[in-house]
Amino acid sequence: MSKTAKIILAVAIVLSGAVLITWQATGGDYYTKYQVVEKVNVQVDPDDPLAQAGFYDESTNETVTRDEFRLGLLPTPSGLFDKHAISVVSILLPIWAIVIVSFWISRLKRRRSRPS
Numbered sequence: 001m002s003k004t005a006k007i008i009l010a011v012a013i014v015l016s017g018a019v020l021i022t023w024q025a026t027g028g029d030y031y032t033k034y035q036v037v038e039k040v041n042v043q044v045d046p047d048d049p050l051a052q053a054g055f056y057d058e059s060t061n062e063t064v065t066r067d068e069f070r071l072g073l074l075p076t077p078s079g080l081f082d083k084h085a086i087s088v089v090s091i092l093l094p095i096w097a098i099v100i101v102s103f104w105i106s107r108l109k110r111r112r113s114r115p116s
Contacts, residue, residue, distance in 0.1 A: 005106060012099045016092055023071045023088050032072035032087045037065050 001009075027036075039061045077085040 002106065005103060008099055008102055012095050015095055019071075019088055019091050023073065027070040029070045029072045031074055031076045032084050033070040034067065034083065035065055036068045036070065037063060040064050 042060055042062045044060055071086070071088065073088045075085045075087040075090050
């Protein structure tokens, strides 16, 4: 393996590691998200007449939407240039395609340069 090929492979491995670490650091979700929807416990207001009548427990669930980026394994685009097209697969696929094509081309060049 040539020095250039080793450098290309090392860069691809480092970039892959960085993308996977980013994926885990942002939540490790399956799909890319820019908003997180989750249920949180909210304390019931004691002055609420329904709470005084016993309709609620001590806390209730409320659905909250927060703006938070989470890199996903797979994209969820609704169009070609959608912001949800960014994902682990869409970042790593071109990188590893370049690595595989460059190794394939170098292998073909070595075969052709050998005397028959």
